[in-house]
Amino acid sequence: LERLLLRVKNPACYSGGELNSVVKNKETVKTRFAFCFPDLYDVAMSHLGIKILYDILNQRNDVWCERVCAPAPDMEALMREKELPLFGLESRDPIKDFDFIAFTLQYELSYTNVLNMLDLAGLPVLAAERTDDMPVVIAGGPCTVNPEPLADFIDLFNIGEGEETLLQLVDLWQECGGNKKLFLEKADRLESCYVPAIHDRSKKVRRRIIKDLDKAPYPEKLIVPNTK
Numbered sequence: 138l139e140r141l142l143l144r145v146k147n148p149a150c151y152s153g154g155e156l157n158s159v160v161k162n163k164e165t166v167k168t169r170f171a172f173c174f175p176d177l178y179d180v181a182m183s184h185l186g187i188k189i190l191y192d193i194l195n196q197r198n199d200v201w202c203e204r205v206c207a208p209a210p211d212m213e214a215l216m217r218e219k220e221l222p223l224f225g226l227e228s229r230d231p232i233k234d235f236d237f238i239a240f241t242l243q244y245e246l247s248y249t250n251v252l253n254m255l256d257l258a259g260l261p262v263l264a265a266e267r268t269d270d271m272p273v274v275i276a277g278g279p280c281t282v283n284p285e286p287l288a289d290f291i292d293l294f295n296i297g298e299g300e301e302t303l304l305q306l307v308d309l310w311q312e313c314g315g316n317k318k319l320f321l322e323k324a325d326r327l328e329s330c331y332v333p334a335i336h337d338r339s340k341k342v343r344r345r346i347i348k349d350l351d352k353a354p355y356p357e358k359l360i361v362p363n364t365k
Contacts, residue, residue, distance in 0.1 A: 149364035150178035175250035192356035242280035297345030
């Protein structure tokens with residue numbers, strides 16, 4: 138990776154190591170979580186939501202949440218040339234080895250980036266073609282109130298706020314012993330979750346809302362980027 142960074146315009150977007158980023162021992166955590174923003178690092182690091190959810194997950198000793206951004210065209214070309222799969226900024230490990238790959242959907246024009254990032258990770262783009270030993274692909278954010286445009290590509294949608302639901306999903310994943318099929322069956326029963334492949338249409342999905350923003354979690358420390 139270091140050799141590739143010498144050949145791109147903004148190497149700080151891929152190097153990690155920023156002030157207040159969280160690095161853990163991957164051998165001691167039970168669940169690895171890749172939080173993906175389907176746009177450039179510059180855009181991702183200006184988004185407060187990803188920082189809040191990153192902090193909530195990393196407060197747990199048994200979870201390691203890492204950030205993942207869409208590479209710029211120069212970096213993507215090198216990654217494909219060298220067959221370097223999409224990686225987490227904190228560990229630089231391929232995200233195809235994580236338990237969860239979660240995308241935040243902030244605007245519809247990012248949808249093609251979601252598909253491109255899955256392909257860069259070395260995973261099938263279509264959910265039906267991904268096997269049980271591959272990560273659970275989740276999507277959240279404001280665009281999930283209309284999830285159908287991406288329903289063929291996402292394993293599970295969380296509709297509404299993620300502050301509480303993400304922790305529920307982590308608990309459920311551990312309860313299911315990492316069994317993806319069993320996890321998705323149980324997750325679809327949660328009020329705000331929608332699993333397109335198995336969803337019972339008679340069940341209404343309700344948007345999750347944080348009712349008291351004064352009590353909502355907020356990070357004590359925010360990640361400070363090494364670039365603009």
